[in-house]
Amino acid sequence: MQASIAIKHDPAVQYLLRIGDTALVLAQRLGEWTGHAPVLEEDIALTNMALDLVGQARAVLTRAGELEGQGFDEDQLAFLREERDFRNVTLVELPRGDFAVTVLRNAMVATFLRLLWARLQQSGDAELAAIAGKAVKEARYHQQHSADWVVRLGQGTDESRRRMEAAIDRLWRYAPELFAADTVDEHASRTGLGPSWSELEEPWEAEMGAILSEAGLQAPKPSPFLSTGKRGVHSEHMGYILAEMQHLQRAYPGGTW
Template sequence: MQASIQIEAKPAVQYLLRIADTALVLAQRLSEWCGHAPALEEDIALANMALDLIGQSRAVLAHAGALEGAGHDEDQLAFLREERDYRNLTLVELPRGDFALTTLRNAIMATFFQLLWQRLRESSDGELAAIAGKAVKEARYHQQHAADWVVRLGDGTDESRQRMERALRELWPYTAELFADDRIDEEAAAAGLGPRWSELRTAWQEEMGAMLGEAGLAVPAEVPFLSTGKRGVHSEHLGYLLAEMQHLQRAYPGGVW
């Protein structure tokens, strides 16, 4: 089996890994719907969104590897790190759940990513700004698609509404982590690399509030819980996901098609 690689804890690299890992893990969860979505059109849509997220992750991981300067490419960073070295939000590693949960998580993350990519187009890092210029267009589509489903399910049948309310109760406590700043955010902001994620909170709340309001759903009250995936402290679910995601590269190092 291929041994794991070690990553230097440079703040700029860690900032990029938070973006790339979040997109990568969310893509893995979305790919689990392939062949299982409630309609063929939605099956294709979810698969395409997963591919968009993988493309975003790949571009940012490649740039993170270049900034690290240790010779790691995007494939090594994606498949050869230990669980504690991933910096994705806990929200995206939670199990796939039903279609309501997937739809709501897509709406939460697409709204966040759209705001983040918009700001990253102004990054002092030209490569990251270029990546953001393309990614923001994809995020807008993801948000529109997810929002349509949130409204349709929230304002639909008793069953669909109950499922959306259950998804809200399950996912909403994890959204606080999106906007919890630390030294990585401060250094990225000071260098002009990217915004503190807390700077996106007000706009995100406004957009999510409007979306949920149109669906007839109430915004849940805040709770003191704070997940810690951005710091590498994950739920029990990520290890299982990585075991499946990394198996081929670990078992056949450097394998090509």
């Protein structure tokens, strides 16, 4: 069995891991829809979005490995870290849920990532800025696609609306973690690596508010609950994701196709 790697807790590296891990874990959840989506076209769309997110994760994790300085590549960072070393937001590790949960989560995360990538195009790290230039186009499509489905389901049948309302009740409480600022954000903002995620809260709320309004839906009142995935303290679901995602590399160290 392949041993885990230990990484340094440099704030610049942690900032990048938050982005790369969030994209990677959401891609893993979207991959669970392959062969199970409600219609064939959507099966292909969700798979393509998962592949876009994997590409973003690979690029960002590669850069994180370079900055970390121990020579870890994107595969090692994805497959050989322990749960506590992952820095994705909790929202993306929650169970797949039904189609309403999936499209709402996609809208929430894609809206956030589009705003983040747009800002990261001005990053002082030239490599990260180049990654953002491509990723922002993908996030823009992800946002549009998922928002269209949120509106379609919200304005649809009584059943589709009920499911969308249930999805909002389930997921919305995890949104504040996206914008909880800490020393990692402060370091990124101070050094020009990227914006503090808290700076994206107002435009995110405006864009998500517009999507929900068009769908005839409402966001719930703010909750005092704050999830902590960005700090490496995950939900009970994260271990199951990693067990599935890391199994081959752990069982067959260094294996290649």
